[in-house]
Amino acid sequence: MRERHLACLGPPGFHRVAYREWPGPAGAPTLICVHGLSRNGRDFDAIADALSEHYRVVCPDMPGRGRSDWLTSAADYSFTLYLADSVALIARLDVESVDWLGTSMGALIGMMLAAQRGSPIRKLVLNDAGAFVAKEGLNRIGAYLGNDPAFDSLDALKADVRANNAPFGPLTDDQWRKIALDCARKRPGGGYGFAYDPRIADPFKAGPVADVDLWSVWDAIQCPTLLLRGEMSDMLKRDVAEAMTKRGPKVKLVAFEGVGHAPALLSADQIGAVRDFLLA
Known part of the structure:
Protein backbone atom coordinates (compact mmCIF):
# COMPACT_ATOMS: atom_id res chain seq x y z
CA MET A 1 0.00 0.00 0.00
CA ARG A 2 1.23 3.49 -0.82
CA GLU A 3 -0.17 6.95 -0.18
CA ARG A 4 -0.46 9.45 -2.99
CA HIS A 5 -1.98 12.90 -3.48
CA LEU A 6 -3.97 14.55 -6.23
CA ALA A 7 -4.46 18.26 -6.92
CA CYS A 8 -8.17 18.91 -7.57
CA LEU A 9 -9.71 22.20 -8.68
CA GLY A 10 -12.66 23.69 -6.79
CA PRO A 11 -14.28 27.15 -6.61
CA PRO A 12 -11.58 28.76 -4.40
CA GLY A 13 -8.62 27.12 -6.18
CA PHE A 14 -6.78 23.82 -5.89
CA HIS A 15 -7.05 21.47 -2.94
CA ARG A 16 -5.16 18.28 -2.23
CA VAL A 17 -6.93 14.93 -2.07
CA ALA A 18 -5.02 12.10 -0.40
CA TYR A 19 -5.59 8.50 -1.40
CA ARG A 20 -4.09 5.11 -0.59
CA GLU A 21 -3.47 2.56 -3.30
CA TRP A 22 -3.00 -1.20 -3.22
CA PRO A 23 -1.45 -1.86 -6.69
CA GLY A 24 -2.73 -5.43 -7.06
CA PRO A 25 -1.54 -7.81 -9.77
CA ALA A 26 -0.54 -6.58 -13.20
CA GLY A 27 -3.55 -5.73 -15.33
CA ALA A 28 -6.00 -6.02 -12.42
CA PRO A 29 -9.26 -4.05 -12.57
CA THR A 30 -9.53 -0.96 -10.37
CA LEU A 31 -11.82 -0.67 -7.34
CA ILE A 32 -12.44 2.75 -5.77
CA CYS A 33 -13.70 2.75 -2.17
CA VAL A 34 -15.27 5.93 -0.78
CA HIS A 35 -16.17 6.48 2.87
CA GLY A 36 -19.06 8.00 4.79
CA LEU A 37 -19.72 11.58 5.81
CA SER A 38 -17.27 11.96 8.72
CA ARG A 39 -14.98 9.01 8.05
CA ASN A 40 -12.01 8.54 5.69
CA GLY A 41 -10.42 6.00 3.39
CA ARG A 42 -8.77 4.02 6.20
CA ASP A 43 -12.17 2.42 6.82
CA PHE A 44 -11.43 0.15 3.86
CA ARG A 65 -11.42 14.39 5.93
CA GLY A 66 -8.39 12.32 6.83
CA ARG A 67 -5.21 13.56 5.18
CA SER A 68 -6.92 15.63 2.48
CA ASP A 69 -7.09 19.43 2.60
CA TRP A 70 -9.81 21.30 4.42
CA LEU A 71 -11.67 23.64 2.06
CA THR A 72 -11.65 27.40 2.35
CA SER A 73 -15.44 27.67 2.33
CA ALA A 74 -17.78 25.25 4.09
CA ALA A 75 -20.29 25.78 1.28
CA ASP A 76 -17.97 23.86 -1.06
CA TYR A 77 -18.45 20.62 0.89
CA SER A 78 -20.99 19.44 -1.64
CA PHE A 79 -21.74 16.53 -3.92
CA THR A 80 -20.87 18.76 -6.88
CA LEU A 81 -17.28 19.01 -5.66
CA TYR A 82 -17.09 15.36 -4.56
CA LEU A 113 -21.65 8.83 -11.04
CA ALA A 114 -23.19 5.53 -12.20
CA ALA A 115 -26.37 7.32 -13.28
CA GLN A 116 -24.53 9.49 -15.82
CA ARG A 117 -24.59 8.64 -19.50
CA GLY A 118 -21.35 6.89 -20.47
CA SER A 119 -20.37 6.35 -16.82
CA PRO A 120 -17.04 4.56 -16.26
CA ILE A 121 -18.49 2.58 -13.34
CA ARG A 122 -18.65 -1.11 -14.28
CA LYS A 123 -19.97 -2.58 -11.01
CA LEU A 124 -21.42 -0.71 -8.04
CA VAL A 125 -21.55 -1.71 -4.37
CA LEU A 126 -23.68 0.47 -2.06
CA ASN A 127 -23.15 0.11 1.68
CA ASP A 128 -26.30 1.16 3.56
CA ALA A 129 -27.44 4.06 1.41
CA GLY A 130 -29.68 4.18 -1.60
CA ALA A 131 -32.56 5.77 -3.47
CA PHE A 132 -34.17 7.36 -0.41
CA VAL A 133 -32.23 8.54 2.64
CA ALA A 134 -34.30 8.73 5.80
CA LYS A 135 -34.18 11.99 7.78
CA GLU A 136 -34.09 10.08 11.09
CA GLY A 137 -30.61 8.80 10.37
CA LEU A 138 -29.39 12.13 9.04
CA ASN A 139 -30.59 13.99 12.12
CA ARG A 140 -29.05 11.36 14.43
CA ILE A 141 -25.67 11.94 12.80
CA GLY A 142 -26.19 15.69 12.79
CA ALA A 143 -26.69 15.66 16.56
CA TYR A 144 -23.00 14.93 17.16
CA LEU A 145 -21.29 15.78 13.88
CA GLY A 146 -19.13 18.89 13.88
CA ASN A 147 -19.06 19.47 17.65
CA ASP A 148 -15.23 19.34 17.47
CA PRO A 149 -14.67 17.90 20.96
CA ALA A 150 -11.19 17.68 22.48
CA PHE A 151 -10.02 14.49 24.19
CA ASP A 152 -7.19 14.09 26.65
CA SER A 153 -6.38 10.60 25.45
CA LEU A 154 -7.00 8.21 22.58
CA ASP A 155 -8.96 6.00 24.97
CA ALA A 156 -11.38 8.85 25.62
CA LEU A 157 -11.74 9.46 21.90
CA LYS A 158 -12.32 5.74 21.33
CA ALA A 159 -15.11 5.71 23.92
CA ASP A 160 -16.85 8.58 22.14
CA VAL A 161 -16.43 6.94 18.71
CA ASP A 173 -12.06 -3.95 21.07
CA ASP A 174 -9.14 -3.99 18.63
CA GLN A 175 -11.48 -3.14 15.76
CA TRP A 176 -12.98 -0.24 17.70
CA ARG A 177 -9.50 0.98 18.52
CA LYS A 178 -8.52 0.99 14.83
CA ILE A 179 -11.73 2.77 13.87
CA ALA A 180 -10.93 5.41 16.48
CA LEU A 181 -7.26 5.77 15.50
CA ASP A 182 -8.22 6.15 11.85
CA CYS A 183 -10.39 9.18 12.61
CA ALA A 184 -8.12 10.83 15.23
CA ARG A 185 -5.88 13.86 14.82
CA LYS A 186 -3.56 15.61 17.26
CA ARG A 187 -4.83 19.05 18.16
CA PRO A 188 -2.35 21.96 18.02
CA GLY A 189 -2.98 22.81 21.66
CA GLY A 190 -2.62 19.22 22.83
CA GLY A 191 -4.93 16.26 23.09
CA TYR A 192 -6.89 14.71 20.27
CA GLY A 193 -9.79 15.59 18.00
CA PHE A 194 -11.49 14.09 15.00
CA ALA A 195 -9.74 14.03 11.62
CA TYR A 196 -12.31 16.06 9.76
CA ASP A 197 -13.20 19.71 9.30
CA PRO A 198 -16.05 20.44 11.75
CA ARG A 199 -17.64 22.64 9.09
CA ILE A 200 -18.78 19.58 7.12
CA ALA A 201 -21.66 19.67 9.63
CA ASP A 202 -22.79 23.18 8.66
CA PRO A 203 -25.80 21.96 6.61
CA PHE A 204 -27.11 20.15 9.70
CA LYS A 205 -26.84 23.27 11.86
CA ALA A 206 -29.31 25.13 9.67
CA GLY A 207 -32.14 23.04 11.16
CA PRO A 208 -33.73 19.61 10.93
CA VAL A 209 -32.71 17.80 7.77
CA ALA A 210 -35.35 16.42 5.42
CA ASP A 211 -35.54 13.06 3.67
CA VAL A 212 -33.41 12.84 0.51
CA ASP A 213 -35.21 11.44 -2.53
CA LEU A 214 -32.85 10.01 -5.16
CA TRP A 215 -35.23 7.70 -7.01
CA SER A 216 -34.65 9.48 -10.31
CA VAL A 217 -30.92 8.87 -9.90
CA TRP A 218 -31.53 5.23 -9.02
CA ASP A 219 -33.72 4.61 -12.05
CA ALA A 220 -30.96 5.87 -14.37
CA ILE A 221 -28.35 3.33 -13.17
CA GLN A 222 -27.77 0.38 -15.48
CA CYS A 223 -24.63 -1.34 -14.18
CA PRO A 224 -24.74 -4.48 -11.96
CA THR A 225 -25.28 -3.34 -8.38
CA LEU A 226 -25.04 -4.87 -4.91
CA LEU A 227 -26.85 -3.26 -1.96
CA LEU A 228 -25.64 -3.97 1.58
CA ARG A 229 -27.93 -3.07 4.46
CA GLY A 230 -27.72 -3.22 8.22
CA GLU A 231 -31.04 -4.72 9.32
CA MET A 232 -31.43 -2.03 12.00
CA SER A 233 -30.41 0.84 9.71
CA ASP A 234 -32.12 4.18 10.28
CA MET A 235 -30.64 5.54 7.04
CA LEU A 236 -31.77 2.91 4.56
CA LYS A 237 -35.20 1.63 5.57
CA ARG A 238 -36.24 -1.93 4.73
CA ASP A 239 -39.10 -0.92 2.45
CA VAL A 240 -36.77 1.33 0.44
CA ALA A 241 -34.18 -1.44 0.07
CA GLU A 242 -36.83 -3.90 -1.06
CA ALA A 243 -38.25 -1.39 -3.55
CA MET A 244 -34.74 -0.92 -4.97
CA THR A 245 -34.71 -4.60 -5.95
CA LYS A 246 -37.72 -4.03 -8.23
CA ARG A 247 -36.71 -0.95 -10.21
CA GLY A 248 -33.62 0.75 -11.58
CA PRO A 249 -30.77 -1.78 -11.87
CA LYS A 250 -32.83 -4.24 -9.74
CA VAL A 251 -30.10 -4.53 -7.19
CA LYS A 252 -29.04 -7.67 -5.35
CA LEU A 253 -29.77 -7.07 -1.63
CA VAL A 254 -27.76 -8.54 1.26
CA ALA A 255 -28.74 -7.67 4.85
CA PHE A 256 -26.75 -8.21 8.04
CA GLU A 257 -28.36 -8.98 11.39
CA GLY A 258 -27.42 -7.02 14.50
CA VAL A 259 -26.10 -4.09 12.48
CA GLY A 260 -27.43 -0.59 11.84
CA HIS A 261 -25.84 2.19 9.84
CA ALA A 262 -23.49 1.18 8.50
CA PRO A 263 -21.90 -2.28 8.21
CA ALA A 264 -18.21 -1.73 9.01
CA LEU A 265 -16.99 -4.16 6.31
CA LEU A 266 -14.66 -5.81 8.80
CA GLY A 272 -17.24 -12.08 1.49
CA ALA A 273 -20.48 -10.62 0.15
CA VAL A 274 -18.55 -7.84 -1.57
CA ARG A 275 -15.87 -10.18 -2.87
CA ASP A 276 -18.36 -12.68 -4.27
CA PHE A 277 -20.27 -9.98 -6.14
CA LEU A 278 -17.21 -8.25 -7.57
CA LEU A 279 -15.47 -11.44 -8.66
CA ALA A 280 -18.57 -13.15 -10.11
Missing part, protein backbone atom coordinates in the same frame (compact mmCIF):
# COMPACT_ATOMS: atom_id res chain seq x y z
CA ASP A 45 -8.01 -1.17 4.96
CA ALA A 46 -9.33 -4.64 5.75
CA ILE A 47 -11.38 -5.10 2.61
CA ALA A 48 -8.60 -3.60 0.47
CA ASP A 49 -6.16 -6.15 1.88
CA ALA A 50 -8.67 -8.92 1.17
CA LEU A 51 -9.31 -7.82 -2.43
CA SER A 52 -5.79 -6.75 -3.39
CA GLU A 53 -5.04 -10.23 -4.79
CA HIS A 54 -7.59 -9.50 -7.51
CA TYR A 55 -7.88 -5.71 -7.68
CA ARG A 56 -5.99 -2.50 -7.74
CA VAL A 57 -7.75 -0.84 -4.78
CA VAL A 58 -7.83 2.95 -4.32
CA CYS A 59 -9.24 4.57 -1.16
CA PRO A 60 -9.42 8.39 -1.17
CA ASP A 61 -10.09 10.78 1.68
CA MET A 62 -12.76 13.18 0.50
CA PRO A 63 -11.91 16.88 1.06
CA GLY A 64 -12.08 17.92 4.69
CA LEU A 83 -18.21 14.23 -8.01
CA ALA A 84 -15.64 16.46 -9.71
CA ASP A 85 -12.87 15.17 -7.44
CA SER A 86 -13.92 11.58 -8.12
CA VAL A 87 -13.75 12.15 -11.87
CA ALA A 88 -10.29 13.72 -11.46
CA LEU A 89 -9.18 10.67 -9.47
CA ILE A 90 -10.43 8.26 -12.16
CA ALA A 91 -8.53 10.30 -14.75
CA ARG A 92 -5.37 10.13 -12.62
CA LEU A 93 -5.71 6.33 -12.41
CA ASP A 94 -5.70 6.17 -16.24
CA VAL A 95 -8.32 3.44 -16.61
CA GLU A 96 -11.35 3.11 -18.88
CA SER A 97 -13.62 1.72 -16.15
CA VAL A 98 -13.71 1.22 -12.38
CA ASP A 99 -15.74 -0.72 -9.87
CA TRP A 100 -17.06 1.37 -6.98
CA LEU A 101 -17.66 0.55 -3.30
CA GLY A 102 -19.20 3.34 -1.27
CA THR A 103 -20.38 3.58 2.32
CA SER A 104 -23.19 6.03 3.08
CA MET A 105 -22.03 9.31 1.48
CA GLY A 106 -19.61 7.33 -0.68
CA ALA A 107 -22.52 5.18 -1.87
CA LEU A 108 -24.48 8.26 -2.92
CA ILE A 109 -21.48 9.63 -4.83
CA GLY A 110 -21.19 6.29 -6.60
CA MET A 111 -24.90 6.31 -7.47
CA MET A 112 -24.66 9.79 -8.95
CA ARG A 162 -17.80 3.69 20.07
CA ALA A 163 -20.86 5.40 21.56
CA ASN A 164 -21.69 7.42 18.45
CA ASN A 165 -21.06 4.53 16.08
CA ALA A 166 -22.65 1.69 18.02
CA PRO A 167 -24.82 0.87 14.96
CA PHE A 168 -21.66 -0.43 13.26
CA GLY A 169 -22.51 -3.64 15.07
CA PRO A 170 -20.66 -6.10 17.31
CA LEU A 171 -16.95 -5.39 16.83
CA THR A 172 -13.91 -6.40 18.85
CA SER A 267 -16.31 -9.22 9.27
CA ALA A 268 -15.80 -12.23 7.04
CA ASP A 269 -19.44 -12.34 5.94
CA GLN A 270 -19.52 -8.67 4.95
CA ILE A 271 -16.20 -8.80 3.10
Whole structure:
Protein backbone atom coordinates (compact mmCIF):
# COMPACT_ATOMS: atom_id res chain seq x y z
CA MET A 1 0.00 0.00 0.00
CA ARG A 2 1.23 3.49 -0.82
CA GLU A 3 -0.17 6.95 -0.18
CA ARG A 4 -0.46 9.45 -2.99
CA HIS A 5 -1.98 12.90 -3.48
CA LEU A 6 -3.97 14.55 -6.23
CA ALA A 7 -4.46 18.26 -6.92
CA CYS A 8 -8.17 18.91 -7.57
CA LEU A 9 -9.71 22.20 -8.68
CA GLY A 10 -12.66 23.69 -6.79
CA PRO A 11 -14.28 27.15 -6.61
CA PRO A 12 -11.58 28.76 -4.40
CA GLY A 13 -8.62 27.12 -6.18
CA PHE A 14 -6.78 23.82 -5.89
CA HIS A 15 -7.05 21.47 -2.94
CA ARG A 16 -5.16 18.28 -2.23
CA VAL A 17 -6.93 14.93 -2.07
CA ALA A 18 -5.02 12.10 -0.40
CA TYR A 19 -5.59 8.50 -1.40
CA ARG A 20 -4.09 5.11 -0.59
CA GLU A 21 -3.47 2.56 -3.30
CA TRP A 22 -3.00 -1.20 -3.22
CA PRO A 23 -1.45 -1.86 -6.69
CA GLY A 24 -2.73 -5.43 -7.06
CA PRO A 25 -1.54 -7.81 -9.77
CA ALA A 26 -0.54 -6.58 -13.20
CA GLY A 27 -3.55 -5.73 -15.33
CA ALA A 28 -6.00 -6.02 -12.42
CA PRO A 29 -9.26 -4.05 -12.57
CA THR A 30 -9.53 -0.96 -10.37
CA LEU A 31 -11.82 -0.67 -7.34
CA ILE A 32 -12.44 2.75 -5.77
CA CYS A 33 -13.70 2.75 -2.17
CA VAL A 34 -15.27 5.93 -0.78
CA HIS A 35 -16.17 6.48 2.87
CA GLY A 36 -19.06 8.00 4.79
CA LEU A 37 -19.72 11.58 5.81
CA SER A 38 -17.27 11.96 8.72
CA ARG A 39 -14.98 9.01 8.05
CA ASN A 40 -12.01 8.54 5.69
CA GLY A 41 -10.42 6.00 3.39
CA ARG A 42 -8.77 4.02 6.20
CA ASP A 43 -12.17 2.42 6.82
CA PHE A 44 -11.43 0.15 3.86
CA ASP A 45 -8.01 -1.17 4.96
CA ALA A 46 -9.33 -4.64 5.75
CA ILE A 47 -11.38 -5.10 2.61
CA ALA A 48 -8.60 -3.60 0.47
CA ASP A 49 -6.16 -6.15 1.88
CA ALA A 50 -8.67 -8.92 1.17
CA LEU A 51 -9.31 -7.82 -2.43
CA SER A 52 -5.79 -6.75 -3.39
CA GLU A 53 -5.04 -10.23 -4.79
CA HIS A 54 -7.59 -9.50 -7.51
CA TYR A 55 -7.88 -5.71 -7.68
CA ARG A 56 -5.99 -2.50 -7.74
CA VAL A 57 -7.75 -0.84 -4.78
CA VAL A 58 -7.83 2.95 -4.32
CA CYS A 59 -9.24 4.57 -1.16
CA PRO A 60 -9.42 8.39 -1.17
CA ASP A 61 -10.09 10.78 1.68
CA MET A 62 -12.76 13.18 0.50
CA PRO A 63 -11.91 16.88 1.06
CA GLY A 64 -12.08 17.92 4.69
CA ARG A 65 -11.42 14.39 5.93
CA GLY A 66 -8.39 12.32 6.83
CA ARG A 67 -5.21 13.56 5.18
CA SER A 68 -6.92 15.63 2.48
CA ASP A 69 -7.09 19.43 2.60
CA TRP A 70 -9.81 21.30 4.42
CA LEU A 71 -11.67 23.64 2.06
CA THR A 72 -11.65 27.40 2.35
CA SER A 73 -15.44 27.67 2.33
CA ALA A 74 -17.78 25.25 4.09
CA ALA A 75 -20.29 25.78 1.28
CA ASP A 76 -17.97 23.86 -1.06
CA TYR A 77 -18.45 20.62 0.89
CA SER A 78 -20.99 19.44 -1.64
CA PHE A 79 -21.74 16.53 -3.92
CA THR A 80 -20.87 18.76 -6.88
CA LEU A 81 -17.28 19.01 -5.66
CA TYR A 82 -17.09 15.36 -4.56
CA LEU A 83 -18.21 14.23 -8.01
CA ALA A 84 -15.64 16.46 -9.71
CA ASP A 85 -12.87 15.17 -7.44
CA SER A 86 -13.92 11.58 -8.12
CA VAL A 87 -13.75 12.15 -11.87
CA ALA A 88 -10.29 13.72 -11.46
CA LEU A 89 -9.18 10.67 -9.47
CA ILE A 90 -10.43 8.26 -12.16
CA ALA A 91 -8.53 10.30 -14.75
CA ARG A 92 -5.37 10.13 -12.62
CA LEU A 93 -5.71 6.33 -12.41
CA ASP A 94 -5.70 6.17 -16.24
CA VAL A 95 -8.32 3.44 -16.61
CA GLU A 96 -11.35 3.11 -18.88
CA SER A 97 -13.62 1.72 -16.15
CA VAL A 98 -13.71 1.22 -12.38
CA ASP A 99 -15.74 -0.72 -9.87
CA TRP A 100 -17.06 1.37 -6.98
CA LEU A 101 -17.66 0.55 -3.30
CA GLY A 102 -19.20 3.34 -1.27
CA THR A 103 -20.38 3.58 2.32
CA SER A 104 -23.19 6.03 3.08
CA MET A 105 -22.03 9.31 1.48
CA GLY A 106 -19.61 7.33 -0.68
CA ALA A 107 -22.52 5.18 -1.87
CA LEU A 108 -24.48 8.26 -2.92
CA ILE A 109 -21.48 9.63 -4.83
CA GLY A 110 -21.19 6.29 -6.60
CA MET A 111 -24.90 6.31 -7.47
CA MET A 112 -24.66 9.79 -8.95
CA LEU A 113 -21.65 8.83 -11.04
CA ALA A 114 -23.19 5.53 -12.20
CA ALA A 115 -26.37 7.32 -13.28
CA GLN A 116 -24.53 9.49 -15.82
CA ARG A 117 -24.59 8.64 -19.50
CA GLY A 118 -21.35 6.89 -20.47
CA SER A 119 -20.37 6.35 -16.82
CA PRO A 120 -17.04 4.56 -16.26
CA ILE A 121 -18.49 2.58 -13.34
CA ARG A 122 -18.65 -1.11 -14.28
CA LYS A 123 -19.97 -2.58 -11.01
CA LEU A 124 -21.42 -0.71 -8.04
CA VAL A 125 -21.55 -1.71 -4.37
CA LEU A 126 -23.68 0.47 -2.06
CA ASN A 127 -23.15 0.11 1.68
CA ASP A 128 -26.30 1.16 3.56
CA ALA A 129 -27.44 4.06 1.41
CA GLY A 130 -29.68 4.18 -1.60
CA ALA A 131 -32.56 5.77 -3.47
CA PHE A 132 -34.17 7.36 -0.41
CA VAL A 133 -32.23 8.54 2.64
CA ALA A 134 -34.30 8.73 5.80
CA LYS A 135 -34.18 11.99 7.78
CA GLU A 136 -34.09 10.08 11.09
CA GLY A 137 -30.61 8.80 10.37
CA LEU A 138 -29.39 12.13 9.04
CA ASN A 139 -30.59 13.99 12.12
CA ARG A 140 -29.05 11.36 14.43
CA ILE A 141 -25.67 11.94 12.80
CA GLY A 142 -26.19 15.69 12.79
CA ALA A 143 -26.69 15.66 16.56
CA TYR A 144 -23.00 14.93 17.16
CA LEU A 145 -21.29 15.78 13.88
CA GLY A 146 -19.13 18.89 13.88
CA ASN A 147 -19.06 19.47 17.65
CA ASP A 148 -15.23 19.34 17.47
CA PRO A 149 -14.67 17.90 20.96
CA ALA A 150 -11.19 17.68 22.48
CA PHE A 151 -10.02 14.49 24.19
CA ASP A 152 -7.19 14.09 26.65
CA SER A 153 -6.38 10.60 25.45
CA LEU A 154 -7.00 8.21 22.58
CA ASP A 155 -8.96 6.00 24.97
CA ALA A 156 -11.38 8.85 25.62
CA LEU A 157 -11.74 9.46 21.90
CA LYS A 158 -12.32 5.74 21.33
CA ALA A 159 -15.11 5.71 23.92
CA ASP A 160 -16.85 8.58 22.14
CA VAL A 161 -16.43 6.94 18.71
CA ARG A 162 -17.80 3.69 20.07
CA ALA A 163 -20.86 5.40 21.56
CA ASN A 164 -21.69 7.42 18.45
CA ASN A 165 -21.06 4.53 16.08
CA ALA A 166 -22.65 1.69 18.02
CA PRO A 167 -24.82 0.87 14.96
CA PHE A 168 -21.66 -0.43 13.26
CA GLY A 169 -22.51 -3.64 15.07
CA PRO A 170 -20.66 -6.10 17.31
CA LEU A 171 -16.95 -5.39 16.83
CA THR A 172 -13.91 -6.40 18.85
CA ASP A 173 -12.06 -3.95 21.07
CA ASP A 174 -9.14 -3.99 18.63
CA GLN A 175 -11.48 -3.14 15.76
CA TRP A 176 -12.98 -0.24 17.70
CA ARG A 177 -9.50 0.98 18.52
CA LYS A 178 -8.52 0.99 14.83
CA ILE A 179 -11.73 2.77 13.87
CA ALA A 180 -10.93 5.41 16.48
CA LEU A 181 -7.26 5.77 15.50
CA ASP A 182 -8.22 6.15 11.85
CA CYS A 183 -10.39 9.18 12.61
CA ALA A 184 -8.12 10.83 15.23
CA ARG A 185 -5.88 13.86 14.82
CA LYS A 186 -3.56 15.61 17.26
CA ARG A 187 -4.83 19.05 18.16
CA PRO A 188 -2.35 21.96 18.02
CA GLY A 189 -2.98 22.81 21.66
CA GLY A 190 -2.62 19.22 22.83
CA GLY A 191 -4.93 16.26 23.09
CA TYR A 192 -6.89 14.71 20.27
CA GLY A 193 -9.79 15.59 18.00
CA PHE A 194 -11.49 14.09 15.00
CA ALA A 195 -9.74 14.03 11.62
CA TYR A 196 -12.31 16.06 9.76
CA ASP A 197 -13.20 19.71 9.30
CA PRO A 198 -16.05 20.44 11.75
CA ARG A 199 -17.64 22.64 9.09
CA ILE A 200 -18.78 19.58 7.12
CA ALA A 201 -21.66 19.67 9.63
CA ASP A 202 -22.79 23.18 8.66
CA PRO A 203 -25.80 21.96 6.61
CA PHE A 204 -27.11 20.15 9.70
CA LYS A 205 -26.84 23.27 11.86
CA ALA A 206 -29.31 25.13 9.67
CA GLY A 207 -32.14 23.04 11.16
CA PRO A 208 -33.73 19.61 10.93
CA VAL A 209 -32.71 17.80 7.77
CA ALA A 210 -35.35 16.42 5.42
CA ASP A 211 -35.54 13.06 3.67
CA VAL A 212 -33.41 12.84 0.51
CA ASP A 213 -35.21 11.44 -2.53
CA LEU A 214 -32.85 10.01 -5.16
CA TRP A 215 -35.23 7.70 -7.01
CA SER A 216 -34.65 9.48 -10.31
CA VAL A 217 -30.92 8.87 -9.90
CA TRP A 218 -31.53 5.23 -9.02
CA ASP A 219 -33.72 4.61 -12.05
CA ALA A 220 -30.96 5.87 -14.37
CA ILE A 221 -28.35 3.33 -13.17
CA GLN A 222 -27.77 0.38 -15.48
CA CYS A 223 -24.63 -1.34 -14.18
CA PRO A 224 -24.74 -4.48 -11.96
CA THR A 225 -25.28 -3.34 -8.38
CA LEU A 226 -25.04 -4.87 -4.91
CA LEU A 227 -26.85 -3.26 -1.96
CA LEU A 228 -25.64 -3.97 1.58
CA ARG A 229 -27.93 -3.07 4.46
CA GLY A 230 -27.72 -3.22 8.22
CA GLU A 231 -31.04 -4.72 9.32
CA MET A 232 -31.43 -2.03 12.00
CA SER A 233 -30.41 0.84 9.71
CA ASP A 234 -32.12 4.18 10.28
CA MET A 235 -30.64 5.54 7.04
CA LEU A 236 -31.77 2.91 4.56
CA LYS A 237 -35.20 1.63 5.57
CA ARG A 238 -36.24 -1.93 4.73
CA ASP A 239 -39.10 -0.92 2.45
CA VAL A 240 -36.77 1.33 0.44
CA ALA A 241 -34.18 -1.44 0.07
CA GLU A 242 -36.83 -3.90 -1.06
CA ALA A 243 -38.25 -1.39 -3.55
CA MET A 244 -34.74 -0.92 -4.97
CA THR A 245 -34.71 -4.60 -5.95
CA LYS A 246 -37.72 -4.03 -8.23
CA ARG A 247 -36.71 -0.95 -10.21
CA GLY A 248 -33.62 0.75 -11.58
CA PRO A 249 -30.77 -1.78 -11.87
CA LYS A 250 -32.83 -4.24 -9.74
CA VAL A 251 -30.10 -4.53 -7.19
CA LYS A 252 -29.04 -7.67 -5.35
CA LEU A 253 -29.77 -7.07 -1.63
CA VAL A 254 -27.76 -8.54 1.26
CA ALA A 255 -28.74 -7.67 4.85
CA PHE A 256 -26.75 -8.21 8.04
CA GLU A 257 -28.36 -8.98 11.39
CA GLY A 258 -27.42 -7.02 14.50
CA VAL A 259 -26.10 -4.09 12.48
CA GLY A 260 -27.43 -0.59 11.84
CA HIS A 261 -25.84 2.19 9.84
CA ALA A 262 -23.49 1.18 8.50
CA PRO A 263 -21.90 -2.28 8.21
CA ALA A 264 -18.21 -1.73 9.01
CA LEU A 265 -16.99 -4.16 6.31
CA LEU A 266 -14.66 -5.81 8.80
CA SER A 267 -16.31 -9.22 9.27
CA ALA A 268 -15.80 -12.23 7.04
CA ASP A 269 -19.44 -12.34 5.94
CA GLN A 270 -19.52 -8.67 4.95
CA ILE A 271 -16.20 -8.80 3.10
CA GLY A 272 -17.24 -12.08 1.49
CA ALA A 273 -20.48 -10.62 0.15
CA VAL A 274 -18.55 -7.84 -1.57
CA ARG A 275 -15.87 -10.18 -2.87
CA ASP A 276 -18.36 -12.68 -4.27
CA PHE A 277 -20.27 -9.98 -6.14
CA LEU A 278 -17.21 -8.25 -7.57
CA LEU A 279 -15.47 -11.44 -8.66
CA ALA A 280 -18.57 -13.15 -10.11
